[in-house]
Amino acid sequence: MAFESLSDKLQGTFKVLKNKGVLTEKDVDEAMRQVKLALLEADVNFKVVKEFVADVKEKCLGEEVMKSLTPAQQVIKIVNGELTDLMGGEGAKLEYDPAGFTVIMMAGLQGTGKTTTCGKLANFLKESGKKPMLCACDVYRPAAIDQLEVVGKAVNTPVYTDRKSKDPVKIAKAAKKEAELKGFNVLIVDTAGRLQIDEELMAELENIKDKVKPYQILLVVDALTGQDAVNAAKGFNERLAIDGIIMTKMDGDARGGAALSARKVTGKPILFMGTGEKYDALEAFHPDRMASRILGMGDMLSLIESA
Amino acid sequence: MSLTKERKGFFGRLSERIGDALFMRQKIDEDMMDEIEEILITSDIGMDTTEKIMNELREYIKDNMITLPKNIKKGLTDIIIRLIDKGDRNKLSDKTPLVIMMIGINGGGKTTTIAKLGHKLKEEGKTVMFAAADTFRAAAGEQLAIWGDRIGVNTVMHQEGADPSAVIFDAIQSAKAKGIDVLICDTAGRLQTKKNLMTELEKMNKVVSREYPEADRETLLVLDATNGKNAISQAKEFNEVAELTGVVITKLDGTAKGGIAITIADEFDMPIKYLGVGEGMEDLEEFNAEEFAGGIFNE
């Protein structure tokens, strides 16, 4: 595994630190270089890494740390704490429109997992006692509507479709009307995948936002994403002012550095993570656990605890 | 759908940035080298490959006693060509009958790439058939069949949940009976860490070897250009169960650089065969190392 050696290296670095009674600036520098490499290996964005390392270093060189009896542990704590903060600290939850009817709109690049996640969300909402309905607004991808219908069936949730229409705005508006009329209280709008630089399709999302007023716009980000995660997240957030992020495909061996980058450039919380193709594979996101995963820090945390 | 396409691809955009890094500067110094390194890293070229490229570049500068930034472009171009040029292996097999397995992680672009490739082969005068061996994902078969209809290719399809190997078996019999030149098999997306799904892939391959030994084979890994380092693990694991013959990099019409493919070409000696540059059936480009690398520093 690509990351094992790095995680080993890091732990080695921290162990070296730990064995030193006193830390010099040079020791901290070397440790920061390793942290930087670890984050880059985990696909955290280059700029985010640079800033992060500079911040951490400044904190580490503070008097309390350097003069502490256990400076190494302090450094590890700072890295872990800062990383957790960067991931969103306490964590956040999906929010519902106090008016009683919530529209959730999904958005994201092609193939990130929007349609599948619609099903997972419907499932989650039902378990939370809500009455969700799905709405098929991907009028482009071949069989996208069929796909959502199969998904809807699997999670026992009705799907609003209009196969004759090529106008997602019109479809979403009609779906909202019907959902309210029929006594549903959440409408989940599936949209086609698109590039954030695709002017026409981004305008289409803005238009849906304008006309249907989603209470939550959720950006679906693939955990396997590399350096591009910031461009996509920034692009979608600038156009749509997203409310939260869902990280998919976390069931593999991805380090998920993209999560950190997306969260950092948008300032929006990561609400859930997708951990499989089935509709119950959706978990609340825990910034602290993610921080450990990114740095491969499981063992490092026990190092701190043993301090 | 009309996408506002930016067809510059990986090397075009890399080139602009490296061009800036080089031409804005008067002399070669550590600052400039750092900037080149940063560009390589932010293009998702892996850390090891980046280090390798930088070391080779330093040697090139020393050996050729280069002092002006603009004169290192040839060195950098040649280094990258050496990593990605696999000669004839960058081309799809021309033999028939040919069975192409399209494999890769979820949502990478397998099904769409099959449509594009089917269209291309048809235009070249070949007869093509699709096998919808993704029987797992919701409406995956329908998706492929709709593409097949659009480009005039028959799709062999079973019900959702059917055994994918059985679809392949049927498709092979049908392709043989009809004397089809190229059979392209769609498979379900799977993360490389899922052992049972990887075994299923092995089984599909065995069916092809057993039922169609006379057919030539291509097993293409579809890599999403937006993917980062995880693509290395994808290449390794898929190669282990399926003996890849090459990769297709998709979604290069976006802002992702797809540099991870350079690492994969280097580390696994894996040829890149095609580039996906959009969602339409025409949006597939043949990979050509020289042409692309030559375009790196287009001024």
Ligand SMILES: Nc1nc2c(ncn2[C@@H]2O[C@H](COP(=O)(O)OP(=O)(O)OP(=O)(O)O)[C@@H](O)[C@H]2O)c(=O)[nH]1
């Ligand atoms: N392993 C895994 N696969 C996932 C997850 N979420 C979605 N997928 C798979 O990813 C692929 C793409 O999912 P879709 O839901 O079709 O993605 P999409 O964003 O709607 O795609 P477009 O509509 O084409 O943009 C499918 O094969 C899904 O089964 C996840 O959390 N883990």
Ligand SMILES: Nc1nc2c(ncn2[C@@H]2O[C@H](COP(=O)(O)OP(=O)(O)OP(=O)(O)O)[C@@H](O)[C@H]2O)c(=O)[nH]1
């Ligand atoms: N922009 C862009 N989108 C692409 C490209 N190739 C595929 N896509 C889109 O990516 C999404 C996923 O493509 P699919 O072909 O369904 O991917 P897949 O690998 O078959 O997905 P699963 O079968 O679910 O694993 C679709 O929305 C495609 O239109 C490409 O080169 N550029």
Ligand SMILES: [Mg+2]
């Ligand atoms: Mg979809």
Ligand SMILES: [Mg+2]
């Ligand atoms: Mg597919």
